[in-house]
Amino acid sequence: MVRFEQVGLTYSTQGHRSVAPVLHDLSFSVPEGGFRWLVGASGAGKTSLLRLMYLAIRPTMGRLSLLDVDIGSARRHQLASLRRRIGVVYQDFRLLPHLSAFDNVALPLRIAGRSEGQIRADVAEMLRWVGLAGKLESPPETLSGGEQQRVAIARAVIARPRLLVADEPTGNLDEVQAERLLRLLQELSRLGTTVIVATHNQGLVSRHDAPSLRLDHGRLVS
């Protein structure tokens, strides 16, 4: 589960010029298996909030708990363990360009120390599910935007994460693929994964009713 208690975030800068906080006094919680849309205008702070959730940065104020771990007091190896239970779909995909689609998707499993035999089976099945069975050995640069996004999604869910964070995961997908992805995310949520999806796609939000976290200038308005 995810719990924010009066969390604030200010990015550090060089020099003495003060910088306004990008997130202010956020307090909310999402239970285990919960599904939340994260919406708001561009610049509202959605990406910063997601970065806090997948531990790319730490809050500068308040208290944050992820999967029953207090981030403020967690040690480095605990944070690493926590990240292995968090799946992330980045807006810019963040695939490793020197690895094939297969190796990109397999990476979380290899980092976690799974056996190679099981990895081969799981990754092949996942890439088949996202429609990329014929592109296992393709490097990301040879894939279209939509294909890269599907590889990124496959990588995020392959290890069956307990928390899944997605930043505009349907931006490069057609309607059919977008609906398939949402059904997958909802199934994961039903199975106990906490899912947070940031999106500008109002049509998607209206078709798939779920509670929303609405940000406006770094503050939670709903």
Add this chain to the structure above:
Amino acid sequence: MARSRLRPRGFDDLGLQRALSDRLLPFLVAAMAFLAALALAGFLAAAGLADRWQHGAEAAVTIQVPAPAAPASGTEGTGATRLARVLALLHEDPAIGAARVLSAAELDALLRPWLGAGSRRLALPLPAVIAVRLMQPSASLDRLSRVLEKAAPGTLVESHSVWAGRLTALAESLQASAAIALLVVTAVAVAVVAVATHSGLATRREAIEIVHGLGATDRYIAARFAARAMRLALLGAIAGAASVLPVLLTLTTVAAPFGRLDAPAALAIPIGGLPPLLWLSLPLLPLAAAVIGYLTAQVTVRRWLRRLP
């Protein structure tokens, strides 16, 4: 975090083959290993010289017998000369290992710097010179001096221990210099690996952040870098140690006329032209380079990773 079984060979999740160059780092380590091998050879050679000079000079004594042909004290009428009496006493003394009278030609060679060639033609009353080797370098010469003085008054006993001390101090200074050179080379090697690792971290920053974001521990990431640095350092040091062999063999050949076969065992009986101890030490250089590469990369990467949450 458990290691994967059957992890694919050559799986390079961090793209380190593009980061830690397989040319520059091994070349620099090879150069360091070359210098370290020279310093090591110098250290061992200086150690051998110190031991040889100490062992040789301390045991050497020179005895000068003035008027060697004159009758010895208390032996008038027997025909025994002063020189013969001294030699007899030396041969009877258990502390004396060997005693040899220098020949006229050897005396000429000793006096040539002062008297020129043909010093015998000057009809100078030269003493007989006996080169003596003691059984124990530390044996006292006082008793011997008294005995010889009584048998042949005026006999002079000179120990070479003063020169032995000076030569030993020189050799020990050379040893210290070689040891300092080894330390400097080691420090430079550490710096080279650290700089190369930093460069690799900067080059592969994005990949490292992605892998870190997927839950890789500091140990996982540092181990990847350290393994590659260790392998490159090992290869470089092997090349460096191999390339120094012709140089050492050449130096050994040039220095051979100045060596002696009664040197300490570690430096005696050269194998292939080099002392046995050096053959044993050279393979340690690649091992040391591998350890330095591994540890330096580990420390460098772990410190860098601290900037990530």
